[in-house]
Amino acid sequence: MKNDMFGRYFDGGMTEKEKAEFEKLIAFDESVKREYEKFAASMQLIRSASQLTADEAYLSEALVRARTKIQAKKEKKLNFIFRPAYSLTMVSVMLTLLLVYTSSNNRIIRNELSNSVSESLQVENMQKELLLSEESVSNENLAESLNDNDVKKLDTEIKDKLGIEKNEVVIAKAYDIDVKELAEEVSADELDNILEKLDKEFEL
Amino acid sequence: MNIKTDDAVLVEEFLKGDESAFNLIVIKYRQRIYWHARRMTGNHFDADEVLQEVLIVLYEKLGNFRSKSSLYTWIYKITSTRAINLLRRNKVRSFFSIDDDDRPDIPGEDDILGNLENKEKLSLLDSVLQKLPEKQREVFILRHFDELSYEEIAEITGKSVGGLKANYFHAARRVAELMEEYNEK
Numbered sequence: 529m530k531n532d533m534f535g536r537y538f539d540g541g542m543t544e545k546e547k548a549e550f551e552k553l554i555a556f557d558e559s560v561k562r563e564y565e566k567f568a569a570s571m572q573l574i575r576s577a578s579q580l581t582a583d584e585a586y587l588s589e590a591l592v593r594a595r596t597k598i599q600a601k602k603e604k605k606l607n608f609i610f611r612p613a614y615s616l617t618m619v620s621v622m623l624t625l626l627l628v629y630t631s632s633n634n635r636i637i638r639n640e641l642s643n644s645v646s647e648s649l650q651v652e653n654m655q656k657e658l659l660l661s662e663e664s665v666s667n668e669n670l671a672e673s674l675n676d677n678d679v680k681k682l683d684t685e686i687k688d689k690l691g692i693e694k695n696e697v698v699i700a701k702a703y704d705i706d707v708k709e710l711a712e713e714v715s716a717d718e719l720d721n722i723l724e725k726l727d728k729e730f731e732l
Numbered sequence: 733m734n735i736k737t738d739d740a741v742l743v744e745e746f747l748k749g750d751e752s753a754f755n756l757i758v759i760k761y762r763q764r765i766y767w768h769a770r771r772m773t774g775n776h777f778d779a780d781e782v783l784q785e786v787l788i789v790l791y792e793k794l795g796n797f798r799s800k801s802s803l804y805t806w807i808y809k810i811t812s813t814r815a816i817n818l819l820r821r822n823k824v825r826s827f828f829s830i831d832d833d834d835r836p837d838i839p840g841e842d843d844i845l846g847n848l849e850n851k852e853k854l855s856l857l858d859s860v861l862q863k864l865p866e867k868q869r870e871v872f873i874l875r876h877f878d879e880l881s882y883e884e885i886a887e888i889t890g891k892s893v894g895g896l897k898a899n900y901f902h903a904a905r906r907v908a909e910l911m912e913e914y915n916e917k
Contacts, residue, residue, distance in 0.1 A: 582844045
C-alpha cells in the first residue's frame with residue numbers, strides 16, 4: 529500500500545489533495561520519508577541504467593541488413609507473382625499461335641481445295657471446249673476428210689436405210705449445206721419426204 | 733538543408749515511392765526500437781532479431797498506418813508485439829530444449845555499448861527487468877524509460893488506463909525491492 533503511494537507520488541499520479549497529504553506524511557514520519565527516498569533512489573538508478581545509446585554504426589548496419597531482407601522478400605514475392613503469370617502468358621501465346629496456325633492452315637487447305645476444284649472445272653471446261661472445237665472441226669472438215677469411196681459408201685447406206693436416191697441432200701444436211709438451195713433441184717413432195725425420214729432416222 | 737522531421741510527411745513521401753523517407757523514419761526511431769526490444773528481451777541478440785523484424789514490418793505495413801494515431805506509438809506497438817512473440821518462442825524452444833545455434837553474424841554487445849560502465853548498468857537493468865512478468869515489464873518500460881503517457885500506453889497495449897497504472901505500481905514496487913537486494917550485495 530505504502531509502495532503504491534510511493535509509486536503514484538514518484539510517477540506524478542496523485543491528485544493535488546493526495547499529493548499534499550503524502551507530503552505532510554513524509555514531513556512528519558522520518559521512517560516513511562527514508563523509505564520513500566530509498567524507493568526514489570532505486571527508481572532513479574534503474575532509469576539512469578537505461579540511459580544508454582547503441583552505437584550508430586551498428587544501427588546503420590542493422591538497417592542495411594533489414595533492407596537486404598526486404599529486397600529478398602520483394603524478389604521472392606515478384607517471383608511468386610510473375611512465375612505463374614509468365615507461365616500463363618506463355619501458354620496463352622502458344623494457344624494463340626496454335627489457333628492462328630490451325631486457322632491459316634484451314635484457310636490454305638480451303639484455298640487449295642477451291643483452287644483444285646476450280647482447276648478441275650477449268651480443265652473440264654477446257655476439255656469440253658476442246659471436244660466442242662474438235663466436233664466443230666470434225667463437222668467442218670468432214671467433207672474434206674471424206675474421199676470418193678466414203679461418199680459412195682455413205683450414199684449406199686442412205687439409200688438402203690432411207691430408200692432415197694438424192695444423196696446430196698443427206699450430205700448437204702450432214703455438211704450443214706442450205707437445204708433451200710437443194711430444194712430447187714428436187715420437188716417439194718420429195719423434199720418433205722426426205723426431211724421427214726431424216727428427222728425420224730437421225731433426229732435432226 | 734531541409735531536414736524532414738514530420739512523421740506524416742515522411743510516411744506520405746515513402747508511400748509515394750521515396751525510399752529515402754523510410755531511411756529517415758528508421759534513423760529517427762532506431763534507438764528507441766532497439767532499446768525497447770533490448771529491455772523487453774534482456775539480451776542483444778534477441779533485441780537485434782526484434783529490430784530486424786520491426787524494420788521489415790514497418791516497411792511492409794507503413795501503407796496501413798493511419799495518421800490519426802502517432803507513428804511512434806504505432807512503432808512501439810509493433811516492437812512490443814514482436815518482442816513478446818519472441819519471448820514466447822524462446823520459452824517454447826527452452827521447454828523443448830531446442831538450441832538455437834544459428835545466431836546471425838552481427839556485431840556483439842561489446843561493439844555496441846562501448847565502455848565497461850555501460851555494460852555494468854545494462855547487466856543490472858537486464859537482471860531486474862527480466863524478473864518482472866511480461867505485461868508488467870512492458871508497462872514499466874514504456875512508462876518509466878520511454879516516459880509515455882498512460883493514454884499512449886493504452887493505445888499500444890490495448891489495456892485500460894486504470895489497469896496500466898496498477899501494473900506500473902506493482903512493477904515499481906518489485907523493481908524497488910530488487911534494487912534493494914542489488915545494493916545489499
